[in-house]
Amino acid sequence: MSDKQPVLELRNVDKSFGPIDVLHEISLKVGEGEVLCLLGDNGAGKSTLIKTLAGVHQPTNGEIFMDGELTTFSSPREAQERGIATVHQFGGTYPLMSVGHNFFMGMEPTKGFWPFKVYDREKANRIAVEEVQKMGITRITDGDRLVGGLSGGERQSLAIARAVYFGARVLILDEPTAALGVKQAAHVLRIVNEAKKRGLAVIFITHQVMHAMAVGDHFAVLIRGAIAADFRKGDKTREEIADLMAGGESMADLEANIEGYMETHEGHVPPPAH
Amino acid sequence: MTDTTSISNSEPAPKPAPASGGFSFGAFFRSPAAGAFMGFVVVFVVFAIFGFSRNFLSIPGITTWVNFASLVGIIAIPVGFLMIAGELDISTGAVLPAGAMTVAILSGHYELPVLVGILGALCVGAIVGFINGFIVTRTQVPSFIVTLATLFAVAGLTLYLSILFINNTNSFYHAPDWAKTLFGGKVFGFNSSVFWWIGLVAAFYFFLHKSPKGAWVFALGGDQESARNAGIPVNRLKIGLFMLCSTCAAFAGALQVITFNSATSQANFGLIFNTIISVVVGGVLLTGGFGTVMGIVFGVLTLAIVTQAIGFTEIDRNLSFLIIGVMLLIAVLMNDTFRNIATSWSTSKKK
Numbered sequence: 001m002s003d004k005q006p007v008l009e010l011r012n013v014d015k016s017f018g019p020i021d022v023l024h025e026i027s028l029k030v031g032e033g034e035v036l037c038l039l040g041d042n043g044a045g046k047s048t049l050i051k052t053l054a055g056v057h058q059p060t061n062g063e064i065f066m067d068g069e070l071t072t073f074s075s076p077r078e079a080q081e082r083g084i085a086t087v088h089q090f091g092g093t094y095p096l097m098s099v100g101h102n103f104f105m106g107m108e109p110t111k112g113f114w115p116f117k118v119y120d121r122e123k124a125n126r127i128a129v130e131e132v133q134k135m136g137i138t139r140i141t142d143g144d145r146l147v148g149g150l151s152g153g154e155r156q157s158l159a160i161a162r163a164v165y166f167g168a169r170v171l172i173l174d175e176p177t178a179a180l181g182v183k184q185a186a187h188v189l190r191i192v193n194e195a196k197k198r199g200l201a202v203i204f205i206t207h208q209v210m211h212a213m214a215v216g217d218h219f220a221v222l223i224r225g226a227i228a229a230d231f232r233k234g235d236k237t238r239e240e241i242a243d244l245m246a247g248g249e250s251m252a253d254l255e256a257n258i259e260g261y262m263e264t265h266e267g268h269v270p271p272p273a274h
Numbered sequence: 275m276t277d278t279t280s281i282s283n284s285e286p287a288p289k290p291a292p293a294s295g296g297f298s299f300g301a302f303f304r305s306p307a308a309g310a311f312m313g314f315v316v317v318f319v320v321f322a323i324f325g326f327s328r329n330f331l332s333i334p335g336i337t338t339w340v341n342f343a344s345l346v347g348i349i350a351i352p353v354g355f356l357m358i359a360g361e362l363d364i365s366t367g368a369v370l371p372a373g374a375m376t377v378a379i380l381s382g383h384y385e386l387p388v389l390v391g392i393l394g395a396l397c398v399g400a401i402v403g404f405i406n407g408f409i410v411t412r413t414q415v416p417s418f419i420v421t422l423a424t425l426f427a428v429a430g431l432t433l434y435l436s437i438l439f440i441n442n443t444n445s446f447y448h449a450p451d452w453a454k455t456l457f458g459g460k461v462f463g464f465n466s467s468v469f470w471w472i473g474l475v476a477a478f479y480f481f482l483h484k485s486p487k488g489a490w491v492f493a494l495g496g497d498q499e500s501a502r503n504a505g506i507p508v509n510r511l512k513i514g515l516f517m518l519c520s521t522c523a524a525f526a527g528a529l530q531v532i533t534f535n536s537a538t539s540q541a542n543f544g545l546i547f548n549t550i551i552s553v554v555v556g557g558v559l560l561t562g563g564f565g566t567v568m569g570i571v572f573g574v575l576t577l578a579i580v581t582q583a584i585g586f587t588e589i590d591r592n593l594s595f596l597i598i599g600v601m602l603l604i605a606v607l608m609n610d611t612f613r614n615i616a617t618s619w620s621t622s623k624k625k
Contacts, residue, residue: 077505086503094496095617096564101489106504108486118484148617 007201013062030201037212040222055079085168087159095148103128153184307569314572325587335586337463343578344471352519354553354570360495360562361417366523367546368428373527374537382447399524407513429541436539458532467529479567495562555605
């Protein structure tokens, strides 16, 4: 961990729902321009952890610090105002609305004066397309296009670009690559790197070790609500991580042959066969 | 009434649509109002042909269905808003007579000023809408069931209170001249409600398609969880839409009683079907997230022609329900097609 003040830090956070303990003594920190990968199998408590970070749940015990300051988020809205943006698996987009509308949802630019304030479509579309293109998605050129016509990766990218544009400091990505094809996933990983370059603190939740290895600086493996391992990039091999997550050798063997690609191609997936 | 407004709304400003040339053909087809508009044109032309010798195109022929359309339309557009937001309101069938009876009892029986009666009716609508919205947002009960319950509750209460206050389920009310002109008059055979409807269409159009908050309604129907995460006051907006819907139904009731000088406390179950058919024929997606005000307007007009103007044509009156059934089915099938065209359409080259 760098000497810099972490943007977001959890210290010994517990969360229980009635008699059921979901999270035990979670301590994590993530700094500017850093990607923290949270790895865990289904049911490991990833979702609860995200919701605690995003202000949906309040920790039963323990403390959350933002910029070194003790903080409690009483609502998702409050967490958002402090700069914590969560992008969910399906990107949080509205398929039957335009790119511009999706980008500015809830923050619509207007022109004119009350009571005849109108939604400024040209401005919204222009900014949305610019921002998405800056993130490297050049296929989106028309802000009027409906998001339903975009690929899953493009939707994720749109949601990330939106968070970056509205000044997010911590970006929580909940399984952004889980529902995507290989090529699409690579797309999203590039965007994650782009967000990191811009100095955002990224928390990347996944159960795909391959994707985590491609972008992560720091890794935490979650098993049954507790952090089973916490290490930096290069400290452990892919097999070791997969073992930790699954608790079995077979998993590592299965995935080992795919892994070679990522190592030799700087985290990129192979080009499609022709 | 033309479709130009809704076309220019979805027309891409920077680049003209490729391949179709000139006026943006693609943008027109992308609009959910397109199907409704074409359906209206087809029905109008067919009825005009069969009704040419039976005064379909005469003033009484036209005013019959336009007057009917205005009362249904005042309610159908907010019902459409709710459908776009992913909810359904069927309590309108009881709120309209409740509004009508409120005016008749307050202004007719108790001889209070007509504005008090109308205001009372609007309050009744707002309260029912608030109850609908409150229950829907606080519980997991689907809005169909909630409003079905309030439909019967309000219908029963209207009957009971009518007997209690005036000892009659029907009532008569003659509004003063100025109020009669404003709310229940006739211009060339068109009722005042037609002009109220036009005004409301303009206001609703502005709200849904021009004002920044219009997009929130679509967001509710598109993905409610994301809308909440984006900071949209989901519950407040939904309650507001339910209140708008019931208030409009009560207002239609007030217009009705002033126009026809009489009110009944019987629930108007036909109105429920009429509003929902209009909205669906108007291109609003049953699952929410898609639709236009102008589409609903054409849906209402089409329904009105088929149900009301059939007497001015040589088509057998009994066929009107059949036509509506077939029309509804075609509309639902077409809406899917239009949605697919809309999502895959791009004004610039895709790859």
